[in-house]
Each structure stands twice: as structure tokens, then as C-alpha cells.
Amino acid sequence: MAAASAVLQSEWTKIRTVASTIWTLASALLVTVAMSAALCALMSSQYAKLSDVERATFDPTFLSFSGMVLGQLAMVVFGVLVVGTEYSSGMIRTSLAAVPQRASFLFSKIAVAGGLALVVGLATSFLSFFLGQALLGEHRTTLGADNVLRAVVGGGLYMGLIAIFSMGVATMLRSSMLSLGILVPFFFLISQILSAVPKAKEVARYFPDQAGAKIMQVVPDAMGSDEAPYGPWGGLGIMLIWVVAALLGGYLVLKNRDA
DSSP states (O other), X not given: OOOHHHXXXXXXXXXXXXXXXXXXXXXXXXXXXXXXHHHHHHHHHHGGGOOHHHHHTOOHHHHTTTTHHHHHHHHHHHHHHHHHHHHHHTHHHHHHHHOOOHHHHHHXXXXXXXXXXXXXXXHHHHHHHHHHHHHHGGGOOOTTSTTHHHHHHHHHHHHHHHHHXXXXXXXXXXXXXXXXXXXXXXXXXXXHHHTTSTTTHHHHTTXXXXXXXXXXXXXXXXXXXXXXXXOHHHHHHHHHHHXXXXXXXXXXXXXXXXX
């Protein structure tokens, strides 16, 4: 039986020695911070043109995370590559021969890659917040204001959970191309389109991205978003259910199918 520390070290070595995974995480941080900063600067210059309703629901904290729409794409790619690369390269056979305990193998990978994604997510969230608030000028908020710290930490958790969810899906599908072919349209087309359709949005609000994003809001119904039947922590809870389901599905597939 492989020692837990050895398995964790092995997974860390795999991640840090594959350039694509490192560059994907760096892209998640840079793209999110840059896009968020640009949108905060734009909003600062256009604030006087907002309607009374838009000003009433203006959420400077949530605006700081505008770039996460692209940052989460990088997190999806990272999560898929961490798992899918082993299948596409055939390395999965060697890995399972070295660590035949499949639960240990999978959850060590999730622990290392997920932990790294959470660290990058938190760094991205705090950088986006501080830079965004600096650019908002007189319309900014502070970290000490009510619920702002919760939203900023929640932004980091959201990005990390997106990556972990993608790892679970990739483990079920055993293919990077197939996983990306499902996850990217799901998050960036299906979820967004359904959330704009009157009847369908009642279902879409329970999708992991729609529910999880509520944790980043300080102002209810921020920036014109629809009212949800759950609060910030309820939304994150729904997202966690999706993540747990994806990981359980991935484990069952890994356990019952040959490499």
C-alpha cells in the first residue's frame, strides 16, 4: 500500500512539472484581475449615467469579480487537464499500478490540485477586489464593510470549487476533449441562455455556477440579477452538492472500470 504522503508528493510532482496546468492557473489569475479592473474603471467613469434602480443595486464588491466569467473558464480547463492528461497520455495505467487503492489515488489528486486551485482562487479574489476598489474611487467599499470579507473569500472558494467540480466530471468521462466539450458549453452557453429564459431560469438558478455566484454578492439582487430563493451560503451549499456529486460519480467510475 502506497503511503499517503508519497501519493500526495507524486500528485504534486505531476502538477508542477506539466507546463499547461501551471500556465492555466496563471491565466485564471491574470485574466480575472485584468478584466475585473477594466470593468471597474469603466463603471467608475459611467456611474453618473446609471438609472436610480441600477444605483440602488450597485454592488462594488460584486463588480470587482466581473472578470471571473473568464477566470472560471481557465479553472475548468485546469481541472480537466489535471485528470484528463493522464488518460490521454496513458499515464493512468502507471499511476494505478503504483497506487492500486483507487480512492487514495483520486482523492490525493483532488486534495493537491483542489488545494492549489483554492489558493490561486483566493489570491485572484483578493487582488481583484483591492484593484477594483482602487479604480472605483468614491464608489468603492472596504474589506471591513458588512459582508464584504465573506464575499471576497467566497469568490476564492467559488473558483476553487469550479476546478474541483471539473476534476470530478473529467474523472467520469475519462477524456479531456469530451469533458471540455460538455463543461464549456454548459457554463458559458447553456447556463447563461437558460438564466435569461423566464421559465427555464427557475431551473438554471440551481446550476453550480448560478448558485455559487451568490456568495460573491453583498447587495441582494446586485447589478440587476434576479432574486433567488436562497442566500449567499445557501447558494454555495448548492454548489457544494454539485461538487460532491461529481466527485462521487468520478470515484465510482474509476473504481468499477479498468484504466
